Amino acid sequence: MTENMMDREVNRKVTGLFLNVTSMIFIFILYTSLLPYNVTGNLGDVSFASFVDTLRISAISAQQGTWIAHAIFNLLLTFVASIYCQQTSKKIMWIFMYGAIIIFGVLIEYFQMFIGSRGTSLVDIYANIAGMGFGFIAWALFGKFTVRVVKDFIQHGTLSIGSVKKIYLAFVIAIILFPFDFFINMLQLQIAFASKGMPLFENNSAQGIGTISLVAAMLLLFPLGVIYKMVPTRRKSRDISLVFKFTFLLLFLEILQFFEISGQSSFPSYFAKLIGFCAGLYIGRFLSLKFLLDTLLRMRLLILLVTPVFLWVAFKIKGGVFTFSSSLDDIMAVIGNTSFLPFKYYINVGSGEALLSFLLNFVIFIPIGGVVAVYYISKEIEQRRSFSSLVKLGLLCAILLELAVLVWGLERPDITNIIVSGFALPLGYYFVLMAQNAVNMKSVD
Numbered sequence: 033m034t035e036n037m038m039d040r041e042v043n044r045k046v047t048g049l050f051l052n053v054t055s056m057i058f059i060f061i062l063y064t065s066l067l068p069y070n071v072t073g074n075l076g077d078v079s080f081a082s083f084v085d086t087l088r089i090s091a092i093s094a095q096q097g098t099w100i101a102h103a104i105f106n107l108l109l110t111f112v113a114s115i116y117c118q119q120t121s122k123k124i125m126w127i128f129m130y131g132a133i134i135i136f137g138v139l140i141e142y143f144q145m146f147i148g149s150r151g152t153s154l155v156d157i158y159a160n161i162a163g164m165g166f167g168f169i170a171w172a173l174f175g176k177f178t179v180r181v182v183k184d185f186i187q188h189g190t191l192s193i194g195s196v197k198k199i200y201l202a203f204v205i206a207i208i209l210f211p212f213d214f215f216i217n218m219l220q221l222q223i224a225f226a227s228k229g230m231p232l233f234e235n236n237s238a239q240g241i242g243t244i245s246l247v248a249a250m251l252l253l254f255p256l257g258v259i260y261k262m263v264p265t266r267r268k269s270r271d272i273s274l275v276f277k278f279t280f281l282l283l284f285l286e287i288l289q290f291f292e293i294s295g296q297s298s299f300p301s302y303f304a305k306l307i308g309f310c311a312g313l314y315i316g317r318f319l320s321l322k323f324l325l326d327t328l329l330r331m332r333l334l335i336l337l338v339t340p341v342f343l344w345v346a347f348k349i350k351g352g353v354f355t356f357s358s359s360l361d362d363i364m365a366v367i368g369n370t371s372f373l374p375f376k377y378y379i380n381v382g383s384g385e386a387l388l389s390f391l392l393n394f395v396i397f398i399p400i401g402g403v404v405a406v407y408y409i410s411k412e413i414e415q416r417r418s419f420s421s422l423v424k425l426g427l428l429c430a431i432l433l434e435l436a437v438l439v440w441g442l443e444r445p446d447i448t449n450i451i452v453s454g455f456a457l458p459l460g461y462y463f464v465l466m467a468q469n470a471v472n473m474k475s476v477d
Contacts, residue, residue, distance in 0.1 A: 043119065046182050050116040054129075057109045058136065063374075064101075065140045102137075102159035103166070109133060110167025115175050133164060174202075189416065190466035193321075197259050204256055205285060249301050250308030253282075257312020262321055271313055278309050321467040325409075328402075328464065332410050339403055346396045347436060351443035362442055370444045374451060393449050394456045396433075397426055401460025409468055416465065419458055426457030 110133060117125045137160035141153070181195050191199075260274065286302045328335070401422065408416065417425075430453035434445040 042183050042186055045186055046179060047116065047119040049182065050112055050119060054109065054113045054116050057105065057112060061105050061109065061136075062140065064105075066143060102156050103163040106133065106137065106160045106163025107167040107170060110164045111170045111175075114168060114171035115178060118171075118175060119179070130164070134161075137161075188469065190462055190469045193259065193262055193466075193470060196463075196466065197256075200256050200259055204252060207252065246300055246304040249304035250311070253305045253308035254312040254315075257309040257314075258316040258319065259312075261313055261316025262319065262324075274313070275310060279306060282306055282309070322471045325464070325467045325471055328406050329410055332406050335403055335406060339400075342399065343433075347433065347440075349392070350433065350437045351441040352437045353441050363439060366438060366442050366444055370446075372447050374447050389446075389449065390452055393430075393452045394459070397429065397453045397456035398460035398463070400429060401426070401457040401462075402464045403460075404457075405461045405464035405468075409464070417461070422458040422461055423454045426454035427451075429457065430454060 110130075113129045113133065114126075117129050137157060141156055177198065181191060181199070184191055184195065260271070282302060282305050286305075404417070404422070404425070427450060430450040433453075434450060437443045438445050
């Protein structure tokens with residue numbers, strides 16, 4: 033196959049991928065807007081004229097939680113759809129896609145009038161439009177990088193360290209600015225401008241709980257520092273300019289939270305994140321991808337022995353007790369109170385707890401994916417597992433874990449955790465392969 037034919041094939045796959053992702057986001061927005069609620073008919077006037085009147089008299093101001101999801105998901109939708117339009121090279125597709133997003137957002141608000149438990153608001157439509165605007169800006173800034181990353185993954189099966197740096201940095205920024213940090217900060221030391229008032233502790237217990245929050249802030253930035261120093265071979269160097277760069281970047285992000293309605297900021301949080309990043313930079317000076325990979329392979333038997341302990345800890349965290357006292361009636365009662373609608377749990381518990389649950393599944397299943405990769409490398413198995421097979425393995429492991437917690441903890445199983453875990457396991461697998469590929473490429477050079 034010639035190079036031009038390979039490029040055309042990769043471009044065809046990229047175009048198809050972003051079309052599928054755009055379609056899935058459309059379906060997901062429709063699902064979350066209409067389905068995961070107690071569907072009760074609206075006995076009032078649901079005509080289009082009544083819809084227009086409702087929008088006209090709806091309040092302009094609203095709490096953040098009522099519109100932030102509209103902005104975020106329309107940002108994602110517009111970003112992905114713009115990449116698809118760019119790949120097709122058809123100008124008419126831009127008009128069609130953006131028109132579809134606008135009409136879709138208005139129709140969603142109209143359809144909600146037929147459901148008694150939902151409301152219609154002009155603020156949501158404004159949020160949709162704002163999300164489109166930010167999505168277009170995100171595409172203009174990061175569209176080419178995203179396409180390049182996807183093409184690299186399709187061609188090589190892994191990503192370069194440089195790409196991983198930028199992706200994890202984007203992850204850190206999103207987590208700091210959105211629900212995870214907001215939720216953590218509820219447990220944080222309420223000092224400086226965090227309380228938007230006097231620099232005083234709310235109560236004595238806040239100090240102990242706040243310490244946990246500060247540790248979490250350090251752990252969030254520690255991997256980023258390590259990744260910035262991670263190269264195929266060891267390299268010791270000073271990164272004064274990089275430290276100054278992140279000193280101002282993290283301060284800017286912390287200040288941005290001060291202007292958020294539900295966001296909080298604090299100097300301890302800021303310094304904890306900065307310390308975590310600098311600690312990662314320092315540790316990364318003594319590591320390399322080759323050293324990391326060699327260590328994992330030498331310790332593969334120990335890793336296999338520790339894996340059951342790791343799964344036991346995950347089981348306990350998710351509510352397992354190993355009492356064996358659960359009767360069939362108890363289990364069936366829990367199942368009877370379980371909703372099997374995907375993402376309903378995340379919607380019901382609120383953004384902070386939902387994102388914590390989301391991240392917990394990644395913490396559990398990314399290492400499992402890494403163990404699978406270490407096994408394949410140690411056995412010198414050249415045939416790598418496909419993404420779909422890894423997803424199936426992740427789904428199977430997640431189902432077994434949820435069933436175990438149901439039987440020995442009487443905790444409700446959640447279909448959302450299973451779905452998220454299925455996509456988390458491949459990340460650990462591909463991260464280890466990325467290290468192996470980078471080391472092999474360096475050896476060839």
